[in-house]
Amino acid sequence: MGVELDVDRTTTEEGLKTGAAKVPISAPAVYALALLTAIYSLNFLDRTVINILIDPIKRTFHVSDAVMGFISGFGFVILYSILAAPVARWADRGSRRNIITWGLVIWSGMTALGGVARNALQLTLSRFGVGIGEAAGTAPSASMISDLYPGERRSTAMAFYQLGPAFGIFLGSFVGGWVNHYYGWHRAFFVAGVPGLLVALLFRFTVREPRRGTVERTKVDTSQQRLGETLRYMSRQTCYMLILIGFCFTTFTQFGFGTWVAPFLGRIYHLNTAQIGTYMGAITIVASVSGTLIGGYLSDWAGRRKIEWKIYVPAICSMGAAAGVLLFVLSHSLTLCLAGFVIVQTLSPVHVGPMVAVSHSVVKVGMRAFATSLIYLVAELLGLGAGPYLIGVFNDHFQKQLGVNVIRYTMFPAAVTTLIGGLLFVIAAQYLRRDMARASAG
Numbered sequence: 034m035g036v037e038l039d040v041d042r043t044t045t046e047e048g049l050k051t052g053a054a055k056v057p058i059s060a061p062a063v064y065a066l067a068l069l070t071a072i073y074s075l076n077f078l079d080r081t082v083i084n085i086l087i088d089p090i091k092r093t094f095h096v097s098d099a100v101m102g103f104i105s106g107f108g109f110v111i112l113y114s115i116l117a118a119p120v121a122r123w124a125d126r127g128s129r130r131n132i133i134t135w136g137l138v139i140w141s142g143m144t145a146l147g148g149v150a151r152n153a154l155q156l157t158l159s160r161f162g163v164g165i166g167e168a169a170g171t172a173p174s175a176s177m178i179s180d181l182y183p184g185e186r187r188s189t190a191m192a193f194y195q196l197g198p199a200f201g202i203f204l205g206s207f208v209g210g211w212v213n214h215y216y217g218w219h220r221a222f223f224v225a226g227v228p229g230l231l232v233a234l235l236f237r238f239t240v241r242e243p244r245r246g247t248v249e250r251t252k253v254d255t256s257q258q259r260l261g262e263t264l265r266y267m268s269r270q271t272c273y274m275l276i277l278i279g280f281c282f283t284t285f286t287q288f289g290f291g292t293w294v295a296p297f298l299g300r301i302y303h304l305n306t307a308q309i310g311t312y313m314g315a316i317t318i319v320a321s322v323s324g325t326l327i328g329g330y331l332s333d334w335a336g337r338r339k340i341e342w343k344i345y346v347p348a349i350c351s352m353g354a355a356a357g358v359l360l361f362v363l364s365h366s367l368t369l370c371l372a373g374f375v376i377v378q379t380l381s382p383v384h385v386g387p388m389v390a391v392s393h394s395v396v397k398v399g400m401r402a403f404a405t406s407l408i409y410l411v412a413e414l415l416g417l418g419a420g421p422y423l424i425g426v427f428n429d430h431f432q433k434q435l436g437v438n439v440i441r442y443t444m445f446p447a448a449v450t451t452l453i454g455g456l457l458f459v460i461a462a463q464y465l466r467r468d469m470a471r472a473s474a475g
Contacts, residue, residue: 062181065240066190069174070197072137072236075229076170077201078208079144079163080109082225085209085295085310086218093218094153098296102425105292108157110418113164114410117172121406122260124173125399133177134237136169141229148222159222172406179393179401180243187393188336188343191386192329198382199321202291203314210295210310245398263400272395272468273404275461276388280412282454283351287381288413289420290358290447294374297440302367312371320378324350328383332390340469343391344462347384352455354380358448362441381451384458395468 083090087101094100124132143162150156174194182190205225212221267273298309328350335342357376364370389405396404427443435442 058182058186061241062243065181065243066178066193068232068236068240069133069177070194070200072133072170072229072232073174073194073197074200074204075137075141075232076167077198078204078225079140079201079229080167080205081202081291082144082205082209082221083147083160084292085206085306085313086213086221087292087296088299089213089218089306090156094156096153098425098428099422100153100425102292102422102428104153104157104160106288106421107418108160109164109167110413111164112161113168114414114418116165116168117406117410118403120168121172121176121402124169124176124402128242129173129177129402130237130240130242132169132173134233136166136173137229137233137236138166140164140166140170141226141233142166143226144229145223145226148219148226150219150222171409172402175389175393175405176402177243179390179398180245185337186333187390188333188387189329191390192325192332192383193386195325195329195382195386196322198385199317199325199378202321203318206295206310206314206317208310210306210308210314214305214307214310263403267396267400267404267407270395270464270468270471272461272464273392275457275464276392277408277411279351279454279457279461280388280408281415282450282457283381283384284412284416285420286354286358286377286416286447286451286454288417289424289450290377290444292421293424293440293444294361297362297444298370300437300440302370313374316371316375317378320375321382324379325382325386328380329386332387341462341465343387344458344465347387348455348458348462350380350383350455351458352452355448355452357381358444358451362444362448384454388458391465395465395472397472 083105087105090096090104091098091101120132120136140163143159143166146162147156147159150159175191178190178194179187208225209218209221212218212224294313295306295309298304298312299306304312328347332343332346335346354377357373357378357380360373361370361377362373364373389408392404392408393401424440424443428439431439431442
């Protein structure tokens with residue numbers, strides 16, 4: 034058994050070095066990646082536009098921070114979590130292009146409907162609908178990308194795909210901030226939702242469904258295993274399990290922290306939504322795009338020299354984001370606060386593309402969409418669901434004792450969670466060679 038494992042490991046690493054010459058990247062693959070990235074941008078536009086609107090909505094509906102934390106977090110993630118895994122199982126055998134198209138139609142339409150909400154319950158129901166649609170977004174898209182780009186280029190492709198959140202948050206910040214400032218938050222939801230309906234038509238009629246396993250260096254099993262067998266296999270892949278757990282911590286930082294950035298700037302520095310949208314949007318588009326692209330490239334570049342660096346690069350970035358969180362929440366200067374935000378937005382998103390790419394290398398081809406959905410399901414349930422809600426609860430609970438500065442202390446744990454997530458990624462790297470060999474051996 035030990036000899037076989039050594040041979041598989043060598044084969045796997047050789048594939049990383051030589052596969053690029055054997056599998057050229059086609060123009061349709063580049064086009065599909067670009068359009069999938071645009072769809073992911075709309076995913077995050079519709080998912081996060083509510084963040085900059087928290088305080089305006091709170092004043093309109095006369096609700097607490099806990100309620101707004103629930104609407105912005107659990108309001109989205111509850112049905113997303115319920116449906117993400119079944120949709121991913123469907124995507125591992127069905128047409129991913131069609132699944133993504135219908136998901137985009139649903140989440141865009143439900144975002145627009147948020148613009149007619151007249152109470153907190155109606156807004157929550159619209160966010161439920163956004164979660165239903167977005168359950169059909171990320172996992173099928175990541176699976177398509179893995180069938181368009183070979184393993185040695187997959188981290189870069191996934192990193193490019195991860196520009197979607199940067200562009201989405203950029204658009205959400207500007208659309209939410211400026212449209213609310215001049216026309217109110219109801220119209221901000223409408224403006225955010227409508228473009229997705231048009232992009233859905235473009236995607237459906239111009240992108241083809243790729244054949245599974247076609248870019249793999251060797252012939253692989255593309256069949257879908259039973260759910261119980263799939264879960265047992267994943268649970269034995271230590272690298273995958275540590276990535277999943279690490280994502281839970283880093284996602285708390287990305288979404289728990291990220292949801293309350295706009296209220297923080299409004300309450301601590303008394304900025305209006307147009308100012309907040311400008312700062313957040315400009316910083317996000319520059320910092321997140323550069324960090325995501327450079328991080329993805331470095332992961333592939335360093336990984337060709339030593340495979341573990343595919344994980345070490347994003348792990349270091351995740352740990353480094355802790356310094357940015359501390360600078361953001363503890364400084365008493367807007368300039369230093371925004372400098373901290375730059376650090377967070379540069380380093381925090383780096384891990385997502387490379388780590389999803391790595392997860393696809395340690396599971397079988399027929400499990401990729403499900404493996405991605407499981408990471409996002411568990412991580413977003415804890416990070417996107419519990420993160421904003423818990424910060425809101427603690428804001429309400431300690432408001433009397435700490436006053437407006439309470440939000441500094443409730444956002445502080447985001448520094449700890451991203452540090453823990455990075456450390457778990459480092460441990461995961463120790464099992465990467467073994468688990469890649471197992472996956473390639475079938």
